[in-house]
Amino acid sequence: xxxxxLKSNSTKQWQDKDSAHLLHPxxxxxxxxxxxARIVTGAEGVYIFDSEGNxxxxxxxxxxxxxxxxxxxxxxxxxxxxxxxxxxxxLFFMTSQPYAIELAAKIAEKAPxxxxxxxxxxxxxxxxxxxxxxxxxxxxxxxxxxxxQFISRDRAYHGSTTVAASLCGLTGMHPQFDLPIEGIHHxxxxxxxxxxxxxxxxxxxxxxxxxxxxDKILEVGPENVAAFVGEPVMGAGGMIPPPPGYWKKVEAVCxxxxxxxxxxxxxxxxxxxxxxxxxxxxxxxxDIITMAKGLSSGYQPISAVAMGGDLAKTIRDGDEEMVxxxxxxxxxxxxxxxxxxxxxxxxxxxIGEGAKDRIDYFQEQLASLSDHxxxxxxxxxxxxGAIELVKDKKTKERFEVEGSDAGFxxxxxxxxxGLVMRSVGNTMILSPPIIITKDEIDELVTKARRALDLTxxxxxxx
Numbered sequence: 001x002x003x004x005x006l007k008s009n010s011t012k013q014w015q016d017k018d019s020a021h022l023l024h025p026x027x028x029x030x031x032x033x034x035x036x037a038r039i040v041t042g043a044e045g046v047y048i049f050d051s052e053g054n055x056x057x058x059x060x061x062x063x064x065x066x067x068x069x070x071x072x073x074x075x076x077x078x079x080x081x082x083x084x085x086x087x088x089x090x091l092f093f094m095t096s097q098p099y100a101i102e103l104a105a106k107i108a109e110k111a112p113x114x115x116x117x118x119x120x121x122x123x124x125x126x127x128x129x130x131x132x133x134x135x136x137x138x139x140x141x142x143x144x145x146x147x148x149q150f151i152s153r154d155r156a157y158h159g160s161t162t163v164a165a166s167l168c169g170l171t172g173m174h175p176q177f178d179l180p181i182e183g184i185h186h187x188x189x190x191x192x193x194x195x196x197x198x199x200x201x202x203x204x205x206x207x208x209x210x211x212x213x214x215d216k217i218l219e220v221g222p223e224n225v226a227a228f229v230g231e232p233v234m235g236a237g238g239m240i241p242p243p244p245g246y247w248k249k250v251e252a253v254c255x256x257x258x259x260x261x262x263x264x265x266x267x268x269x270x271x272x273x274x275x276x277x278x279x280x281x282x283x284x285x286x287d288i289i290t291m292a293k294g295l296s297s298g299y300q301p302i303s304a305v306a307m308g309g310d311l312a313k314t315i316r317d318g319d320e321e322m323v324x325x326x327x328x329x330x331x332x333x334x335x336x337x338x339x340x341x342x343x344x345x346x347x348x349x350x351i352g353e354g355a356k357d358r359i360d361y362f363q364e365q366l367a368s369l370s371d372h373x374x375x376x377x378x379x380x381x382x383x384x385g386a387i388e389l390v391k392d393k394k395t396k397e398r399f400e401v402e403g404s405d406a407g408f409x410x411x412x413x414x415x416x417x418g419l420v421m422r423s424v425g426n427t428m429i430l431s432p433p434i435i436i437t438k439d440e441i442d443e444l445v446t447k448a449r450r451a452l453d454l455t456x457x458x459x460x461x462x
Contacts, residue, residue: 011051043070065298069433082336100330113285114308120330124266124292125159127303147226155190155237191242202243210249227260232278235267239386247282270294273382300334365445385430413451
């Protein structure tokens with residue numbers, strides 16, 4: 001697929017309108033206006049195309065979400081058919097509709113453990129806010145209204161609405177908006193072995209991280225803690241897989257103190273780890289899961305909160321009205337697309353054993369970059385990868401770059417050489433569509449090495 005035919009001045013016109021009218025997420029707008037936004041005009045498979053005719057391999061699957069790639073006509077057809085049949089109806093007024101019903105049943109089928117109740121929203125942040133409210137509601141129904149404290153982690157990312165941003169352990173998100181709200185506690189260290197492990201073995205570091213969670217529970221008072229929330233693999237905080245045994249031990253702590261274990265699977269859900277959910281990858285059974293992104297491969301805005309066990313039963317069977325919901329909860333078009341998306345992942349063996357060969361190849365090729373002079377570590381699991389940029393491989397010393405960081409320099413070289421790779425500080429992150437082929441993986445890694453070479457040159461290493 002080629003970029004659409006455009007007039008020679010279209011890019012500048014769009015950039016001018018963008019600067020004049022559009023507020024971007026997580027952006028210094030004066031910097032963007034000075035540079036001008038890259039205008040993405042088309043996409044196909046694992047590639048995006050910009051208004052200048054550049055073909056760019058999207059190593060981030062949009063924002064961790066286009067699992068089955070761009071331009072899938074089956075998803076377009078599913079949306080079109082649903083739009084003709086039932087373009088919209090809500091789930092209020094004791095009504096329902098087949099698309100939401102079937103998707104809720106499918107989520108319950110794929111989710112870990114005894115998950116069997118589903119509530120829909122339209123974004124990961126909305127799902128997180130919903131889970132937060134429903135957990136509080138649960139404890140009120142159980143006659144334990146004092147359980148209002150939530151425990152999260154340093155470097156966690158859970159979204160950008162008020163509650164979701166408060167749960168984030170990325171402290172730069174807080175000062176502008178007078179966050180976090182009361183009742184949210186962040187635990188250190190994050191389970192980030194490269195940065196925080198020091199001289200400990202990975203197993204010893206696991207125990208340090210889990211003890212920090214238990215210590216916080218005891219500090220706050222177990223009788224006051226509503227839930228512990230965590231991403232199975234930390235995403236926007238730096239693509240951080242936990243050290244060995246971490247999640248099983250966290251699960252044991254939650255069970256020990258009767259605390260709700262909440263897995264935020266907005267990134268890890270729907271095939272990103274190679275399993276349907278990251279919880280399954282780590283063999284744990286959360287009480288509640290938040291999900292979005294890969295649920296529809298990003299083709300429609302949809303998210304869900306799924307819960308099981310006593311949490312689900314208590315809310316489902318409660319005598320009082322559950323006063324919560326959204327205009328677009330269970331939107332029929334979004335649900336139709338999500339259903340077709342899951343059907344394609346099942347049919348094409350994109351999850352589990354059917355994905356293993358390509359996942360192994362992706363991880364092997366990613367690891368081949370570890371010999372680069374500015375790479376301190378590569379790591380990953382499933383279709384997730386990270387590259388740590390360092391000045392000194394032995395000491396892990398970072399580069400000092402005035403007004404920027406090494407990751408931003410590398411990201412710009414990636415974009416300019418046909419690859420999207422995200423930077424979080426000095427960590428480069430990859431999360432390609434799960435349909436990526438071995439040839440496309442080779443292309444991705446070749447372009448990543450080229451960007452690393454150019455970055456090293458800029459930093460005076462090569």
